[in-house]
Amino acid sequence: MEQKNLIPANINIADRIYRVQMLPDDEQVVRQSVKLINDKIMEFKTTIPGKDMQDYLSMVLVWFVTESANKSVSLANESLLLSQLQHIESVIEEELEK
Numbered sequence: 001m002e003q004k005n006l007i008p009a010n011i012n013i014a015d016r017i018y019r020v021q022m023l024p025d026d027e028q029v030v031r032q033s034v035k036l037i038n039d040k041i042m043e044f045k046t047t048i049p050g051k052d053m054q055d056y057l058s059m060v061l062v063w064f065v066t067e068s069a070n071k072s073v074s075l076a077n078e079s080l081l082l083s084q085l086q087h088i089e090s091v092i093e094e095e096l097e098k
Contacts, residue, residue: 005023005024006021006022006023007021007022007023007024007027008020008021009021009022009027009030011030011031011034012034012038013034013037013038013057013088013092014037014038014041014053014056014057015053016092016095018091018092018095020091033084037060040059040060040063040064041053041056041057041060044056044059044060044063057092061085064085068081
């Protein structure tokens with residue numbers, strides 16, 4: 001992936017802003033994913049007691065993996081989703097270290 005093809009974007013996950021770069025074709029999917037993550041966090045916050053935002057992010061990850069396992073997902077899609085989740089995780093870790 002060439003850097004010149006990437007567009008900058010600010011995404012908000014769990015009340016934190018992350019500056020990311022993505023391909024223009026991926027922007028809609030990324031924004032939909034962010035919305036789903038935040039919606040699930042709010043759902044878990046209202047139904048399950050947690051200590052902090054990391055608890056809710058962990059619950060969302062467990063939910064996502066469980067949903068993926070219960071559906072027939074092709075290996076190609078699963079690999080893509082896994083790499084996207086790993087990227088999101090690394091961005092979150094970088095921000096938490098600041």
